[in-house]
Amino acid sequence: SYRWKVPHALALVRKAVVALALSSWLALGGVEFALRITNPPAFEPLDNAGRHNADPDVGHVYKLNHTQVLQSREFRVVWSSNAQGVRAERDFGPKPQGVARVLCVGDSFTACDQVDYPQTWPAVLERCLADELGAGRVEVINAGFPGFGTVNASRWIAKFGAAFEPDIVLLAMTPNDLLENQFPLQYTARDGALVSSASSDADRERHERRSAWWRLAAAVERSHLAERLRRSPNLKRLVGLRPFNHLEAYLVERNEKAQRLYELAEQYLLEARANSQALGASFAVLVIPYSHQLAPLGEGLDPGRFGEHWRAFGAAQGFAVADARESFLAHPAPHTLHWKEDTHCTAEGYALVARTACQLLLEQRDALGLTEALR
Secondary structure (H helix, E strand, O other), X not given: OOOOOOOHHHHXXXXXXXXXXXXXXXXHHXXXXXXXXXXXXXXXXXXXXXOEEEEOOOEEEEOOOOEEEEEOOOOEEEEEEOOOOOEOOOOOOOOOOOOEEEEEEEOHHHHOOOOOHHHOHHHHHHHHHHHHHOOOOEEEEEEEOOOOOHHHHHHHHHHHHHHHOOOEEEXXXXXXXXXXXXOOOOEEEEOOEEEEOOOOHHHHHHHHHHOOOOOHHHHHHHOHHHHHHHOOHHHHHHOOOOOOOOHHHOEOOOOHHHHHHHHHHHHXXXXXXXXXXXXXXXXXXXXXXXXXXXXXXXXXXXXXXXXXXXXHHHHHHOOEEEEOHHHHHHOXXXXXXXXXXOOOEOHHHHHHHHHHHHHHHHHOOOOOOHHHHOO
């Protein structure tokens, strides 16, 4: 209380602390207000839980014939799964004669939850192939699931792939696969929500309490300023944190951990190819870049190293690999290809991914068996 009598020096310190705290809060509030005025959220975020089921082999899958709205501050999407548990606008029955099927398997960058289904890269790929090969000649299936690593994709192909009768399995990879492959069942589903397999009901209760609108933690979570600070590699370096979660993917000189992670990913990639071949399908890989890979990352880091590794590995093992990063770098406005907060691709970015995949399939049509499948 200011009614307490304290030494003059201590009173000055107290006043300085109060003034500093008040001015700091006002300054942060002003910055937050300016960010919201200049870049207002397009939508009020929704709880996007409700569409997942647990699976003992791959961790999680989608509920069948499920529809719901996915909404963040940047986008609003009406999302649907079909009777076979993949994101689609229709079911896939027995494959017609003279029709080829491409099964696209991957993580959230293949699920493309940030855009409507026609703007997902598998849907754009189907239209691209139709322009070149004829309408209805190639069916492309989106088997993307948030949180999947290479290991989850491989297991999903083995368990669920046969139902789609694929001629080609196109596995999409992103740099976070390296870390996630260490934990094959990292995610599961509870009450329709995708959660960590290690989480408990007590963790959920704590999260719900923290999310109350009147709590400081919830205010920080919704803050535009806090979001920008969380995404800043320079700030992370300043406080001694890793500037990127996927640092091992970009190291010019790999340390022991990076080498081990790449070797594990290679093992699962070869398993995915074997599982695809067991279905009678050929196999190819598509590498999708993160937004921070479109700029220099700092000393000792090469943003192109991840894609370069898989192109070389594919050449050595005898399967085709395409890296969409080159197309992203050639775009006149690369900053428009990923969302600012969500970090996944925008519709324009996914269109570039699709064109890269289309070029790969057309250039390798004979080696991949596409020509034969269309007869």
